[in-house]
Amino acid sequence: MQIRDLPHADPGVPDVRSGTRFLVWLGRQQLGGQVRSMLWGLLHHLGIAGLPFGVGIAVQAVVDRDGGRLAFAGALLLVFGAAITVGDVMLHRTAVTNWITASARVQQLLSRKTAELGSLLTRRVAAGEVVAVSTGDVEKIGWFVEALSRFAAGAFVLVLICAGLIVYEPSLGVVVAVGVPLLALSVLPLLPRATRRADIQREKAGKATELASDTVAGLRVLRGIGGEELFLGRYRAASQEVRKAAVRSARMWALISATQVVLPGILLIVVVAYGARLALDGRITVGALVTVYSAVALTYHPLRNFEEIAMAFSFSRPSAKRATRVLTLTRTVTTAAGEGEHKATGDLYDPLTGLRAPAGLFTAVVCGDPDVAGRLADRLGGHPAEPGEDHTSVLLGGVPLDELPLGDARTAVLVQDKDPVLLSGTLQELLDVPRSGEVLPGQALAAARCEDVLDALAQASVDTGGDPMRTRITERGRSLSGGQRQRLALARSLVTDPEVLVLDEPTSAVDAHTEARVAAGVSELRAGRTTVVLASSPLLLDRADRVVLVHEGQAVAVGTHRELLAREPRYRAVVTRETDEELSPAAPRLGDIETDELEALEGETA
Numbered sequence: 001m002q003i004r005d006l007p008h009a010d011p012g013v014p015d016v017r018s019g020t021r022f023l024v025w026l027g028r029q030q031l032g033g034q035v036r037s038m039l040w041g042l043l044h045h046l047g048i049a050g051l052p053f054g055v056g057i058a059v060q061a062v063v064d065r066d067g068g069r070l071a072f073a074g075a076l077l078l079v080f081g082a083a084i085t086v087g088d089v090m091l092h093r094t095a096v097t098n099w100i101t102a103s104a105r106v107q108q109l110l111s112r113k114t115a116e117l118g119s120l121l122t123r124r125v126a127a128g129e130v131v132a133v134s135t136g137d138v139e140k141i142g143w144f145v146e147a148l149s150r151f152a153a154g155a156f157v158l159v160l161i162c163a164g165l166i167v168y169e170p171s172l173g174v175v176v177a178v179g180v181p182l183l184a185l186s187v188l189p190l191l192p193r194a195t196r197r198a199d200i201q202r203e204k205a206g207k208a209t210e211l212a213s214d215t216v217a218g219l220r221v222l223r224g225i226g227g228e229e230l231f232l233g234r235y236r237a238a239s240q241e242v243r244k245a246a247v248r249s250a251r252m253w254a255l256i257s258a259t260q261v262v263l264p265g266i267l268l269i270v271v272v273a274y275g276a277r278l279a280l281d282g283r284i285t286v287g288a289l290v291t292v293y294s295a296v297a298l299t300y301h302p303l304r305n306f307e308e309i310a311m312a313f314s315f316s317r318p319s320a321k322r323a324t325r326v327l328t329l330t331r332t333v334t335t336a337a338g339e340g341e342h343k344a345t346g347d348l349y350d351p352l353t354g355l356r357a358p359a360g361l362f363t364a365v366v367c368g369d370p371d372v373a374g375r376l377a378d379r380l381g382g383h384p385a386e387p388g389e390d391h392t393s394v395l396l397g398g399v400p401l402d403e404l405p406l407g408d409a410r411t412a413v414l415v416q417d418k419d420p421v422l423l424s425g426t427l428q429e430l431l432d433v434p435r436s437g438e439v440l441p442g443q444a445l446a447a448a449r450c451e452d453v454l455d456a457l458a459q460a461s462v463d464t465g466g467d468p469m470r471t472r473i474t475e476r477g478r479s480l481s482g483g484q485r486q487r488l489a490l491a492r493s494l495v496t497d498p499e500v501l502v503l504d505e506p507t508s509a510v511d512a513h514t515e516a517r518v519a520a521g522v523s524e525l526r527a528g529r530t531t532v533v534l535a536s537s538p539l540l541l542d543r544a545d546r547v548v549l550v551h552e553g554q555a556v557a558v559g560t561h562r563e564l565l566a567r568e569p570r571y572r573a574v575v576t577r578e579t580d581e582e583l584s585p586a587a588p589r590l591g592d593i594e595t596d597e598l599e600a601l602e603g604e605t606a
Helices: 019-029 031-064 067-124 127-168 170-185 188-217 219-225 228-280 286-298 300-327 370-380 406-412 441-447 451-460 482-496 512-525 561-567 569-575 590-605
Strands: 348-350 355-357 362-367 413-416 500-504 530-534 546-551 554-559
Touching (some): 019 031, 019 067, 019 127, 019 300, 031 127, 031 300, 067 127, 067 300, 170 286, 188 300, 228 286, 348 370, 355 370, 355 546, 370 413, 370 500, 406 413, 413 482, 451 482, 482 500, 482 512, 546 561, 546 569, 554 561, 554 569, 561 569
Parallel strands (some): 413 500
Antiparallel strands (some): 348 355, 546 554
16 A cells, blocks of 8 residues: 555454554555565665675685676676665665554544544543554554564575575584574563563653643643642653653663674674684685675674564554553444444433433433533443443434444434534634534524624634634634633534534533523524533523433433422522522522522523
């Protein structure tokens, strides 16, 4: 496969039983590229290996004063030089192609898994590890695939050199044939310690990356409470730990590199000393000694491939292990093959909690614990349960979501979590998502009450003539306020117009007046469509057709917002934040005050 053919039409089904098996599987997927790279590598190394024979012939021709043989040696050296040049260029091209295509395959596999798991991924795997796998680990895995063909070519050439020297000059060839394998295997005793130190370094680097990600994500909060210096100190300490671990790891790899320089030098000295004695005794010619000397000197280059493959495997195996840890995460149930296309419609029902959202109605769900609400939103969207949780599937129109093909399940039920992410790009690109076409971007922006956001983007526009739709939004929408980001994310969810829309606290970052207007806009735009909102805001709850109270993991009360305020103390405790004393019959009800405020706000938004 060539780079121009990327991305892969199908990255395949990886072997994720272990990191080593994953690397082997990846190598098999690149088999054609590996063979081409190895053949070019053989041409390159054979050209290098042939130089000593050409030099030896030339030296002996000078000694014998044979002009014909000297010309032949010169032509031979030109051929070997051309082979080295062409082989080196093409080896580099094919090896880099292997690297990039292998890295792209791993990235596609990770992207596919990320899309399958959604927000649950970062709850099963630390955010820093996800970042490390998708960036540095992918590069290290590609490095191993790229180095594999060069190693194979180098090993084959070393065997040829040893066999050729045994045939050409047996007395010196045997010495070389014994010494070269010992040199190639000399790094093995040092690899376990080097690998352990490298693993420690990567582990510390992953923790530092995770700490940095968490710090950046919560920078505004840290500034508000004055905690910047505290987290800066923590990151500084973590960074120093990474530096110390990197120095310890580098020392071992420096020792391995030194070994690969010193030992070939010792072998060369032994061969020259022994060969010189043989030449003095007249048992070999000067040309033969030069040939053997040159051949031993040139084994240094293919021997470096042994060091490289050892280093690449030591670095890539833990990286592959981390990648397989992500790739082994699966949905609760695997869809049976050959069942055809599914189309599920009707009520959304959760057997675990007893929650039912009737088709075509606006259902609000009240949970006392935000974490429980977040997990419930994931369940309603058909996202995999966390380890240890009940894996009973949510039903849509009587059909388990886990039994639907992933694409159909995502199309049928869309979940917007508490902290939606805005990708960098223009507003037009942000709203350019798969959708039914029934809801236009302008309608979605109007329902989410994004008028002030559009004004802010128009004012920030310099090159687009004041067109907010073509104004670029920075990464994660950092140039916008929390409420503005939240409303843009809501507009993006509304424009998709899914069969069922699940919103988890969609207005937690806006003021009460804007919240009332957003609640009205969502209610009007989603009329006749199934909408589930997990919230505790009276302004949203009063707009719902029905409200469900989930207490201790079970749906315990159903009704309208005002009905539940009047008859359900547990509901009032969550929505109005009343204390036990305020819940007593003698105390005035905050719910009555809340009802008056709702009526006042309804009058303002009408």
